[in-house]
Amino acid sequence: MxxxxxxxxxxxxxxxxxxxxxxxxxxxxxxxxxDVYHYDTARLHEVAVGRTDPSEISFNLRETIDPRVGLIVxxxxxxxxxxxxxxxxxxxxxxxxxxxxxxxxxxSTYEVPGATGNVLPLITLNDAMIAHSHIERVLTDYRISRNPYDLRIAVCGDGFSAVAFIAALVHQLPDLAKKFGIPADKFEVHCFASNPKPLYRFDPKLTEWILEDLQNSNVIFHGSSRVTKVEPGTVFAGNQSFHANTIVWAAGxxxxxxxxxxxxxxxxxxxxxxxxxxxxxxxxxxxxxxxxxxxxxxxxxxxxxxxxxxxxxxxxxxxxxxxxxxxxxxxxxxxxxxxxxYGTILPLGPHSGVAQLEDSKGNYTRLKGAKVRLLINRMNKYFRDSIV
Ligand SMILES: Cc1cc2nc3c(=O)[nH]c(=O)nc-3n(C[C@H](O)[C@H](O)[C@H](O)COP(=O)(O)OP(=O)(O)OC[C@H]3O[C@@H](n4cnc5c(N)ncnc54)[C@H](O)[C@@H]3O)c2cc1C
Missing domain, CATH: 3.50.50.60 (FAD/NAD(P)-binding domain)
Known part of the structure; x- marks a missing residue:
């Protein structure tokens, strides 16, 4: 055989x-x-911000895989x-x-000095769980330290996974603020984009809508700010050094x-x-x-x-x-x-998203807001149905 x-x-x-x-x-x-489990990579940002329990986006391979398959962990x-x-x-x-x-x-840390070891990547379920516990730890620290950098989150990257993480985070901040007894307006979320703005090659109208929505939630975008170095708690980008006790790497x-x-x-x-x-x-x-x-x-x-x-x-x-x-x-x-x-579908927190859908003739349809959430649920179901 x-x-x-x-x-x-x-x-x-x-x-x-x-x-x-x-x-x-x-x-x-x-x-x-x-690992003995599969995880849905496309939903890691939900776990990283604490919105979703890791068990909801993963399953045990030994319990799920067809017995005709020889599984080696x-x-x-x-x-x-x-x-x-x-x-x-x-x-x-x-x-x-x-x-x-x-x-x-x-x-991919693009050989940026200091990136490995000083940033929180988001590629595996373990990464997402580490990012979540890190965020909870610095918020616990803040209650004693009152160090404003404990409330600063820097996101390095300007593509889809960076924006999906930022959107999930800003929707989660009110819950985190309540849990840790911190006023929600004290949090700062900064995004370092190497391009002039995030989602540089995506549909310009949808990008404008997304950025406006996130800026209204106090996200600060630093355009044309390629990260050149990272030290513990500090990002060097463009010509500035920026302190934040949570540095997330979603740069590819x-x-x-x-x-x-x-x-x-x-x-x-x-x-x-x-x-x-x-x-x-x-x-x-x-x-x-x-x-x-x-x-x-x-x-x-x-x-x-x-x-x-x-x-x-x-x-x-x-x-x-x-x-x-x-x-x-x-x-x-x-x-x-x-x-x-079939196009691009981007979740923006638990209740919203944007989509650029393509039909068989190459025509595009743009969608935004709550109705895209139904598409995201369908997309996640399609991903799961494809593998089990
Ligand atoms: C935060 C985030 C959001 C995303 N959102 C979307 C989205 O909305 N839509 C979309 O289409 N795509 C999305 N993506 C991209 C998508 O998740 C990936 O393209 C997809 O997971 C690739 O599938 P894969 O099977 O090649 O790799 P993976 O899903 O990464 O699977 C690789 C597997 O190999 C295992 N493995 C790795 N190395 C070893 C080793 N040395 N030995 C044994 N096993 C190993 C891993 O544990 C894992 O189980 C997103 C990605 C991220 C990070």
């Missing part, structure tokens, strides 16, 4: 497993993930393509016939650290794949591996730029990779990956 190994139990890996069970049930399927250290084996931290070498690499990403992702030590052609640790999502084998032969989700770099054929990482992209890539693998196993050929984006 051929062994198909899937690395990573995020949206990409779990959707791939689901599709493999449906299309190639007679293969031996092995799933490796470093362990950390992938390296992939040895020559002998077709994955080296695991505790289990050593595990061999495969075919591989689907869906190891996801890691925070790079691929898994396993990539550079496993001999892939890569850019920022994201694997450069062929147009069918496979990677070139060392001997130039039959493809044995597909790379999908945040760990892959797939260019948009229209712009030449790599598609931004998203759950919708990861799920569609999993569909394509599994169809191609099943086709190969049955003596067929592989097909080019074509991404069909």
């Amino acid at each position: 051929r062994r198909i190994m899937v690395l990573g139990a995020g949206y990409a890996g779990l959707h791939a497993v689901k599709q493999l069970l449906a299309l190639q049930p007679n293969a031996e399927i092995v799933l490796v993930n470093k 362990d950390e992938v250290m390296r992939i040895d393509h020559d002998i077709r084996a994955v080296e695991l931290r505790n289990n050593g070498l595990v061999f495969y016939d075919y591989l689907i690499n869906a190891l996801g990403g890691a925070p 992702i790079r691929g898994s650290g396993v990539v550079p030590i496993s001999g892939y052609a890569q850019k920022f640790n994201r694997v450069i794949v062929r147009d069918d999502l496979s990677v070139v084998e060392a001997d130039g032969g039959w493809p044995r591996e597909f790379v999908i989700g945040d760990v892959s770099a797939v260019p948009n054929p229209e712009t030449g730029r790599v598609y931004p990482a998203s759950a919708q992209l990861a799920i569609q890539q999993a569909d394509c990779a599994v169809s191609n693998l099943v086709s190969l196993l049955n003596g067929g050929r592989t097909y080019r990956f074509v991404f069909k984006p």
Whole structure:
């Protein structure tokens, strides 16, 4: 029996497993993930601000995964393509016939000095829980210290995850103020954007609406303020140094650290794949591996730029990779990956959001406010239904 190994139990890996069970049930399927649980990455900001309990955005893989799948809870250290084996931290070498690499990403600190270790990233469930306890700890400190920097939160980054975090935070501040007995107007939220303003390439009208809404909630945006250095409690950006005892890093992702030590052609640790999502084998032969989700770099054929990482992209890539693998196993050929984006949906706290939806003819519809919340709930349900 051929062994198909899937690395990573995020949206990409779990959707791939689901599709493999449906299309190639007679293969031996092995799933490796470093934690015993899956978490919904697209909802991490809710946990970070304390709005949502971690259990609501995660589930135990042992209790959920189909019993036909061999689950190994362990950390992938390296992939040895020559002998077709994955080296695991505790289990050593595990061999495969075919591989689907869906190891996801890691925070990109763009080599900013001091960033690693002095900021709170938001990439894993553990990160989100650490950010939440940190925020609660500094607010507890404030009650004794009266240090205004305990009430300052600096967010480094100007993309979707930075703005989703800021919006979730400002909606949570009244509750935090009440819980810690701190007047709500004493909090300060600052966003450091390397572009002239956040969401620089998003729809200008929706961006204007979002920024106005957040500025009305006393969020201060520092445009064209690329972060150049971080020290404990201090962000250096533009020509200023700025003190804040909570510094959140939401400035982008790079691929898994396993990539550079496993001999892939890569850019920022994201694997450069062929147009069918496979990677070139060392001997130039039959493809044995597909790379999908945040760990892959797939260019948009229209712009030449790599598609931004998203759950919708990861799920569609999993569909394509599994169809191609099943086709190969049955003596067929592989097909080019074509991404069909349904648009961009951005949550702005628990009751609002914005959406830019695209129809099949490429026409855009803009939506904003409370009605987008229904779409966000549907989107989150679609993500969950794709993986369980
Ligand atoms: C705060 C935030 C909000 C977002 N909001 C949205 C949104 O609204 N819509 C949207 O489409 N996208 C959103 N995204 C992006 C989206 O979540 C990612 O693109 C998506 O999670 C990618 O899926 P993935 O399976 O490739 O990676 P992941 O979901 O990151 O999964 C990777 C898995 O691999 C495991 N793993 C990693 N390294 C190892 C290792 N060495 N060994 C073993 N296991 C390992 C991890 O534990 C994890 O289970 C958001 C991202 C963030 C951070």
